[in-house]
């Protein structure tokens with residue numbers, strides 16, 4: 650195959666892309682959010698993951714980690730065990746796109762993730778660029794990891810042997826005296842040691 654032929658193909662596919670969409674950048678649909686009790690339901694979750702072209706389970710796990718709460722895929726919907734606004738959710742989808750989907754060179758969402766040794770590489774099918782996955786840049790800069798003295802909204806996942814409420818949040822294990830399973834709490838972090846944080850309840854929602 651000559652270089653010329655490849656150039657032609659590139660041109661042709663570029664023109665096709667242009668005629669199909671006015672903007673070659675992928676637009677994620679607004680999450681269609683409803684509340685049921687204390688849960689948030691994204692009714693078009695699978696529509697979004699289809700478009701992003703990543704496994705729903707992978708994105709569900711990402712959201713679970715980022716929000717620090719339990720999520721369940723239910724048909725085409727995602728159930729989140731806390732009330733979250735559509736804008737909170739769509740912000741996380743954009744962060745996911747920036748880290749795991751969009752090519753760092755050309756911005757195309759037509760990419761695949763390949764694991765090479767211990768490194769995940771984001772490979773672009775549009776321009777061929779290949780880069781190791783960068784961790785969520787936005788979440789790192791906008792929301793610092795857990796800090797002592799600061800307040801956070803958490804949901805208690807389980808109750809420990811001594812009756813203490815426990816949950817995981819941004820990779821930390823949080824222990825809250827008096828926290829009951831399933832409770833949504835605003836807590837203040839008292840002490841952090843070796844990935845475990847001791848928190849006190851500020852208010853219940």
Ligand SMILES: [Zn+2]
Pocket residue numbers: 752753754755756757773774775776777778
């Ligand atoms: Zn690219």
